[in-house]
Amino acid sequence: MNGILSFARRFARNRAALAGVLVLLFVGAMALSAPFVYPSDPWDMVTMPFVWPGEDAEVWLGSDMMGRDLASGIFHGAKVSLTIGFVATLLATLFGTLVGALAGYYLGLADTLLMRVTELFQTIPQFIFAIVVVAILTPSVTNVTLAIALVSWPSVARLVRGEVLALREREFVQASRSIGMGDLRIIATQILPNALGPIIVMGSLMVATAILTEAGLAFLGLGDPNVMSWGSIIGAGRDALRSAWYITAIPGFAILLTVLALNLVGEGLNDALNPRLKNR
Numbered sequence: 001m002n003g004i005l006s007f008a009r010r011f012a013r014n015r016a017a018l019a020g021v022l023v024l025l026f027v028g029a030m031a032l033s034a035p036f037v038y039p040s041d042p043w044d045m046v047t048m049p050f051v052w053p054g055e056d057a058e059v060w061l062g063s064d065m066m067g068r069d070l071a072s073g074i075f076h077g078a079k080v081s082l083t084i085g086f087v088a089t090l091l092a093t094l095f096g097t098l099v100g101a102l103a104g105y106y107l108g109l110a111d112t113l114l115m116r117v118t119e120l121f122q123t124i125p126q127f128i129f130a131i132v133v134v135a136i137l138t139p140s141v142t143n144v145t146l147a148i149a150l151v152s153w154p155s156v157a158r159l160v161r162g163e164v165l166a167l168r169e170r171e172f173v174q175a176s177r178s179i180g181m182g183d184l185r186i187i188a189t190q191i192l193p194n195a196l197g198p199i200i201v202m203g204s205l206m207v208a209t210a211i212l213t214e215a216g217l218a219f220l221g222l223g224d225p226n227v228m229s230w231g232s233i234i235g236a237g238r239d240a241l242r243s244a245w246y247i248t249a250i251p252g253f254a255i256l257l258t259v260l261a262l263n264l265v266g267e268g269l270n271d272a273l274n275p276r277l278k279n280r
Contacts, residue, residue, distance in 0.1 A: 017268020023261035091149035096156025104164025163195035197273035
């Protein structure tokens with residue numbers, strides 16, 4: 001309990017990280033409230049095309065080239081972008097942690113094989129790989145999420161392997177072996193809990209990368225055509241960039257704020273979880 005309170009105090013000292021948390025809470029509230037604030041389909045044409053922000057109180061963020069409410073798209077898009085970002089990060093973290101833990105603990109042939117596969121994935125540019133995967137599987141929320149997870153796990157695996165290598169010969173691990181504790185139990189209950197800090201920090205940063213990747217895929221027309229995301233709004237507005245720049249600027253600003261907030265939170269977690277900064 002004292003450790004949690006100490007962590008909370010260290011995190012609270014970082015005002016930038018607290019600002020990031022507030023932004024994320026606001027974006028999360030947008031995503032959760034979207035079905036209630038804007039119950040109609042965000043694809044519905046509700047007004048005249050190219051209504052600028054502030055011209056009509058009913059569409060306070062304006063409308064796009066099809067007369068769709070941009071505010072409705074931003075709220076519903078927050079749900080899609082955050083869901084893909086967090087789920088893809090969770091999948092990549094779980095798989096990368098499993099690979100890295102097994103490679104770092106057993107070493108030998110297991111380490112060689114798992115790390116060679118990891119390096120193979122890392123030699124392929126992530127965004128290009130994601131494009132190929134989505135194009136093969138056909139664009140959908142599920143496939144986009146799986147594609148982002150597939151290109152994201154190698155960095156987690158390498159991080160976890162390094163942490164496990166540093167911990168596997170520690171006294172508490174040797175004591176666990178001496179009392180007959182099994183390898184998988186040692187990894188799950190002794191090693192990984194002590195490596196959780198760096199994994200959490202990397203996970204927070206990976207969410208930001210996943211959101212940017214999803215936006216890039218949607219911008220290229222590889223997002224789910226049945227759902228609206230921030231990237232799909234930007235992609236739809238690029239043809240009217242000179243005459244109605246707000247269509248791309250508003251969702252672009254939403255992505256900028258969310259990614260910046262995630263990075264600030266990640267830096268705050270890194271500072272709070274780093275034992276060398278406890279007395280800072």
